[in-house]
Amino acid sequence: MAAASTKGALASCAPRFARQAGVRVELAFAGSDELAVQIRQGARIDVYAAANTTLPRALHSERHLGRPVPFATNELVVATRPESPIRALADLARRDVKMVLGTPSVPHGAYARAVLARLPAATRRAILANVRSNEPDVKSTVGKLLAGAADAGFIYITDVRATRGKLAALRLPRSLEPQVVYAAGVAARPHAPRLARSFLRDLRAGGCQRALRRAGFGPPPTRG
Amino acid sequence: MRGWRPHRASFAVAGSGPTIAGHSAREATRPVTGTRPVSSRAIAHVGFLVATGACCAAVAVFLLVPLVALLGTVPPRAVIAALREGETVAALWLSLRASGLALALTIAVGTLAAYVIATHRFPGRRAVLTAVELPIVLPPAVAGLALLAAFGPKGLFGGALRALGIELPFTFGAVVVASAFVAGPLYVRNAIASFEQVDHRLIEAARSLGASELRAFLRVATPIAMPGLVASGAIAAARALGEFGATLMFAGSLRGSTQTAALAIYELFASDTESALALSVALLALAAALLAAAKFHTARARPARVTEG
Numbered sequence: 001m002a003a004a005s006t007k008g009a010l011a012s013c014a015p016r017f018a019r020q021a022g023v024r025v026e027l028a029f030a031g032s033d034e035l036a037v038q039i040r041q042g043a044r045i046d047v048y049a050a051a052n053t054t055l056p057r058a059l060h061s062e063r064h065l066g067r068p069v070p071f072a073t074n075e076l077v078v079a080t081r082p083e084s085p086i087r088a089l090a091d092l093a094r095r096d097v098k099m100v101l102g103t104p105s106v107p108h109g110a111y112a113r114a115v116l117a118r119l120p121a122a123t124r125r126a127i128l129a130n131v132r133s134n135e136p137d138v139k140s141t142v143g144k145l146l147a148g149a150a151d152a153g154f155i156y157i158t159d160v161r162a163t164r165g166k167l168a169a170l171r172l173p174r175s176l177e178p179q180v181v182y183a184a185g186v187a188a189r190p191h192a193p194r195l196a197r198s199f200l201r202d203l204r205a206g207g208c209q210r211a212l213r214r215a216g217f218g219p220p221p222t223r224g
Numbered sequence: 225m226r227g228w229r230p231h232r233a234s235f236a237v238a239g240s241g242p243t244i245a246g247h248s249a250r251e252a253t254r255p256v257t258g259t260r261p262v263s264s265r266a267i268a269h270v271g272f273l274v275a276t277g278a279c280c281a282a283v284a285v286f287l288l289v290p291l292v293a294l295l296g297t298v299p300p301r302a303v304i305a306a307l308r309e310g311e312t313v314a315a316l317w318l319s320l321r322a323s324g325l326a327l328a329l330t331i332a333v334g335t336l337a338a339y340v341i342a343t344h345r346f347p348g349r350r351a352v353l354t355a356v357e358l359p360i361v362l363p364p365a366v367a368g369l370a371l372l373a374a375f376g377p378k379g380l381f382g383g384a385l386r387a388l389g390i391e392l393p394f395t396f397g398a399v400v401v402a403s404a405f406v407a408g409p410l411y412v413r414n415a416i417a418s419f420e421q422v423d424h425r426l427i428e429a430a431r432s433l434g435a436s437e438l439r440a441f442l443r444v445a446t447p448i449a450m451p452g453l454v455a456s457g458a459i460a461a462a463r464a465l466g467e468f469g470a471t472l473m474f475a476g477s478l479r480g481s482t483q484t485a486a487l488a489i490y491e492l493f494a495s496d497t498e499s500a501l502a503l504s505v506a507l508l509a510l511a512a513a514l515l516a517a518a519k520f521h522t523a524r525a526r527p528a529r530v531t532e533g
Binding site: 031033036037040098100103105106131132133134135136140143144147148149150 | 478495
């Protein structure tokens with residue numbers, strides 16, 4: 001089970017891993033928070049890869065997951081359509097802008113709110129007043145932007161890149177940028193413990209790590 | 225109450241049902257070899273009853289167990305507590321308003337359309353029937369995409385709507401449109417079936433006595449079809465209450481403006497599972513009440529229908 005934002009990268013590398021190991025890898029993508037609930041409800045999985053470190057850590061402390069390890073970093077950006085007049089964070093506070101965020105429980109929604117929390121209160125309120133929808137996962141947020149239903153949203157730079165030019169990324173100032181670290185862990189009771197551990201290694205340093213880099217993810221932080 | 229006992233009994237044999245049925249099938253072939261035809265027919269009959277009983281029990285168990293399990297996980301106190309929270313009340317209220325409006329629109333437009341489709345033969349009638357049925361069977365995501373493609377800002381009618389100053393996505397109107405698109409056809413489809421069951425000779429008689437088309441529709445066909453129409457409306461309303469996929473794609477999810485109970489459940493699922501369960505129970509109870517009320521109405525209306533016919 002993996003965060004929706006890793007879909008493109010993992011869907012491309014997992015088959016190769018499966019061929020090498022001679023097994024079949026089944027992938028399930030959704031909002032990291034939703035996957036965490038499913039694991040709590042007893043979903044039998046091998047590896048959980050989330051778009052933050054807090055959810056895997058929480059699952060680890062609840063004994064649903066082994067010790068999580070960071071495997072990638074990402075960058076939260078403001079995504080708009082290329083023709084959009086939005087050029088700066090302050091533009092998001094304009095009255096005619098329609099915003100989409102992730103729900104507070106899904107990582108990209110939580111990161112976005114962390115960014116907004118660092119803004120002056122008046123700007124933050126104006127931007128929050130422009131929010132038209134809280135989406136359950138990052139792909140659904142991207143969909144609203146692509147459909148033209150919304151003008152701007154906080155998503156990851158990898159998701160902007162995956163749209164191949166249909167969306168443009170507005171980078172956040174360094175002082176506002178949240179630290180986006182992806183962490184993964186092996187389930188407490190995996191079907192195939194050895195394979196799960198080797199997939200985790202692949203995610204950190206093998207073919208899947210290369211696929212993540214190609215998709216625009218950063219390397220895992222040396223100190224997580 | 226009588227209905228429950230056979231259920232219980234057949235539930236007890238549900239596990240061994242297939243073998244009994246298989247056995248009776250073998251018994252049934254005996255008459256060909258010529259031994260005791262009457263009793264083997266009786267055994268076959270009993271076998272059939274056991275098999276049907278087992279199937280009924282299996283269906284009931286399969287459909288009810290998840291719902292009972294859902295009820296079992298949430299103590300009634302938790303449901304009441306969840307319903308005291310502003311956000312769940314707001315979501316439920318929004319669902320009710322959207323479903324009610326969608327149903328009202330559907331009834332206003334769909335009843336006459338259903339009557340015409342049911343009582344007239346015209347070219348392309350099958351195509352119309354298929355078009356009515358399609359949204360019912362579409363995956364919700366497809367319905368949502370279709371609505372965006374039609375009424376979204378980049379959609380077919382997006383420009384025309386904007387010229388009128390209307391932007392549907394992310395509005396309460398979008399929730400109503402999504403509900404009407406997904407649940408409305410359920411009403412129309414069943415209303416067509418209800419009007420088809422009206423004895424056409426009654427309408428002919430009304431006409432021959434000088435009633436206008438409109439009068440025949442209002443005074444003859446509609447009252448006779450009413451129990452069916454009420455049931456159709458209840459099913460459509462219940463479906464609209466639960467609408468999720470098309471609403472999320474077309475209307476988004478924002479507390480107080482577009483977040484229906486179903487969307488709130490999905491959001492709460494990830495952060496506050498208990499409230500999600502409590503709200504689910506509330507929604508389930510509401511849908512059950514709707515369907516049951518329609519059943520009671522139909523049951524009471526039946527004698528009236530006989531006297532009218």
